[in-house]
Amino acid sequence: MTDWFASAVRGQECAEVAREVDWSSTALGRPSTWPGALRNAVELCFSTRFAVLLTWGPELTMIYNDGYRDMLGTELHPRAMGASAPQLWGHIWDDVGPLFDEVLRTGVPTWDVDMKLMMDRSGFTEETYFTFSYSALRDDDGAVRGVMDIATETTRQVVYRRRLETLGRLSTAFQQRLGGPDEVIRAAASVLGEATDVARVDLFPPGAPPVSVGTGMGPDRGTVDAVLSSGEPAWTDRTLVAPLDAGRGAAPSAVIAVQAAPHRPLDDEHRSFLGLLVQTVSDALARAEDHQRRVRRVTSVSDTLQLAMVPDTPASPRWVTRYRPADDTMSVGGDWFDVVDLSDGCFGLVVGDCVGHGVEAAASMGRLSSAGRALMLAGSGPARTLEMLDVFARTTPGAEFTTVFCGVVDTSAGTLTYSSAGHPPGLLVRADGGTEWLERARGVLLTLPHGGRPERTTDLAAGDTVLLYTDGLIERRGESLRTGLERLETLAARACRETPVERLPDRLLNDMLPDGSRDDVALVVYRAG
Numbered sequence: 001m002t003d004w005f006a007s008a009v010r011g012q013e014c015a016e017v018a019r020e021v022d023w024s025s026t027a028l029g030r031p032s033t034w035p036g037a038l039r040n041a042v043e044l045c046f047s048t049r050f051a052v053l054l055t056w057g058p059e060l061t062m063i064y065n066d067g068y069r070d071m072l073g074t075e076l077h078p079r080a081m082g083a084s085a086p087q088l089w090g091h092i093w094d095d096v097g098p099l100f101d102e103v104l105r106t107g108v109p110t111w112d113v114d115m116k117l118m119m120d121r122s123g124f125t126e127e128t129y130f131t132f133s134y135s136a137l138r139d140d141d142g143a144v145r146g147v148m149d150i151a152t153e154t155t156r157q158v159v160y161r162r163r164l165e166t167l168g169r170l171s172t173a174f175q176q177r178l179g180g181p182d183e184v185i186r187a188a189a190s191v192l193g194e195a196t197d198v199a200r201v202d203l204f205p206p207g208a209p210p211v212s213v214g215t216g217m218g219p220d221r222g223t224v225d226a227v228l229s230s231g232e233p234a235w236t237d238r239t240l241v242a243p244l245d246a247g248r249g250a251a252p253s254a255v256i257a258v259q260a261a262p263h264r265p266l267d268d269e270h271r272s273f274l275g276l277l278v279q280t281v282s283d284a285l286a287r288a289e290d291h292q293r294r295v296r297r298v299t300s301v302s303d304t305l306q307l308a309m310v311p312d313t314p315a316s317p318r319w320v321t322r323y324r325p326a327d328d329t330m331s332v333g334g335d336w337f338d339v340v341d342l343s344d345g346c347f348g349l350v351v352g353d354c355v356g357h358g359v360e361a362a363a364s365m366g367r368l369s370s371a372g373r374a375l376m377l378a379g380s381g382p383a384r385t386l387e388m389l390d391v392f393a394r395t396t397p398g399a400e401f402t403t404v405f406c407g408v409v410d411t412s413a414g415t416l417t418y419s420s421a422g423h424p425p426g427l428l429v430r431a432d433g434g435t436e437w438l439e440r441a442r443g444v445l446l447t448l449p450h451g452g453r454p455e456r457t458t459d460l461a462a463g464d465t466v467l468l469y470t471d472g473l474i475e476r477r478g479e480s481l482r483t484g485l486e487r488l489e490t491l492a493a494r495a496c497r498e499t500p501v502e503r504l505p506d507r508l509l510n511d512m513l514p515d516g517s518r519d520d521v522a523l524v525v526y527r528a529g
Helices: 003-008 013-020 036-045 066-072 090-106 155-176 181-192 221-230 268-309 358-377 382-393 481-498 501-512
Strands: 051-056 061-064 112-120 125-138 144-153 198-204 211-214 234-236 239-244 254-260 319-324 335-343 346-353 403-410 415-421 426-429 435-438 456-459 465-469 521-527
Touching: 003 036, 013 066, 036 051, 036 061, 036 125, 036 144, 051 066, 051 125, 061 066, 066 144, 090 112, 090 125, 090 144, 125 155, 155 181, 155 268, 181 198, 181 211, 181 254, 181 268, 221 234, 221 239, 221 254, 239 268, 254 268, 319 335, 319 501, 335 358, 335 521, 346 358, 346 465, 346 521, 358 382, 358 403, 382 403, 382 415, 403 465, 415 435, 426 481, 435 456, 435 481, 465 481, 465 501, 481 501, 501 521
Parallel strands: none
Antiparallel strands: 051 061, 051 144, 112 125, 125 144, 198 211, 198 254, 234 239, 239 254, 319 521, 335 346, 346 403, 403 415, 415 456, 426 435, 426 465, 465 521
C-alpha cells in the first residue's frame, strides 16, 4: 500500500474496506499508478461526511465513503468497493446510466431531486428516492475520466409526505361524504385503494358482503372472526387486521384489514402508518354510527309529529295528497295541508307554508293547522278562516308571514270557494284540457295589514282537477317564479290528461322536481265527479 493511499484513506470504516481491496485486480490498477486527479478526488471523498461516490476509468470502478455506505443497503456493501458501477447497479442502470453517459460526454453536471429508484440493495426490490448531482472527474490533461456522485437519500421524507397526504385525503373524504356507515366504507375503499403504501384493503361491514380493493390475498375468515370476537387487532405477515369502533361504547361490528405495500420495509414507521389509517377509518365509522342513531331518533320524532299534524286524506278516491320534506331526516317541516270533511258533501281545504324547515317550523305549522281545522269545523268560510288565522298568528312565534290557501269544495253544488293569504295560486285543469289559475281572491301574507280578506267562487264540472301546492313545487334557484308556474301549467295539463288521479301527485313531483326537492312540498289533488 502506497504512503499517499494509506494517508488519504483513513478515519472512516469504509477506509478499512478500501485498504483491503486488491486494486491491482481492478481496472484502476495499483493506487501508486493512479493519476493526480484521481488521488485528489479520493482524498476529498474520505475527508468529508457527505455521501460521496467516485467512479473512474472505462469500467467506472467505484470508491465511496461512510456517508454513501448506508445507501447501499445491507446487500451491496462491502462488495461495491472496487466494483464496476454498471455491473453493480445493473438493475437501475437504465435510470442512472444515461446520466453517467451525459456527464462523461459533456462534462456538464446533472441535478436530480427526489429521483425514484427501485433498488435491490437489502434483499428485496425497494422503492427509494435520492437527490443528487453527478459531476465530471478530469484527469491531469483535463479529459473526463470519471464521475463523482454527491447524494442525499430522501426516501424517508418523500414517503413521510406521501403518507401524510393519504391521511389528509382520507379525512377529507369522510368530511365530504358524511352519512351512514356504508358511506364511510365506500370512502375508505376509494382512498386506500389508490394509496401507494397500501397493497390491499379489505373491509368487513356487518350484514353486508366484504369490500376489497387492491392485489394479493386478504386475511382468512378465521382471523377476521377472531379479531371481531376479541376486539383486539392482529398482525398476519404484512397485514394489520383490526376492529372498527361502533361508537358509544358499543361492541365492534366491522373489521378492516390493511396490507402494507411490498416495496417498503415493514418497519415501525410503516406499522404506525397503517395503525393511523385504521384509527382514522374507525373514528369516521363511530361518527357515522352516532349520526345514524341521531337520524333514527329524529326520524322517529318527526314521524310522530307527522301522524299528529298531517291528517289522513278523505277516503274518497277523488282526493289524493302528498308531502315531501326538504330534509330527508324529517317527515315534516313548515309546509302543511288539511282536507276537512264538513259533512253534507262539503270539504274544507287548507294548504300553508311557514317560514323555515325542521322541527321549529313544524311546531308553528302544527298550531296553525289545528287552528285552521277548528275554524272550518266551526263553520267559518275561507275568508273568515284566514282573518281569524291572522289574529292567531300574531300570538304564535314563528307563524308570522305564513302563506295559506283556504277553500271549500261543495260536491253537491259543484263549486270551489277560496281565499289566499299570499300563497301561490291553485291550478284548475278542466276536463277538456283548459287551465285556470285560482288567483282572483289573493291577499297578503298572514299578520300583514290588510283591508279584509277577499273570497271568490268558481264552478267545478265532472273531470275537472284542482291542484293545490306549496312553493317548493315551483321554485328553482336562478329562475323566476313565473317560469315555475308556466312549467306547472304545461306539465299538469298533460299529466291530468294521461294519468289516473291516484298517481297524479307522484307524477307531478317527478316531472316538476326530477332532481329532488330543496324545499318542503305539500300537494293536494281533487278530481270532481
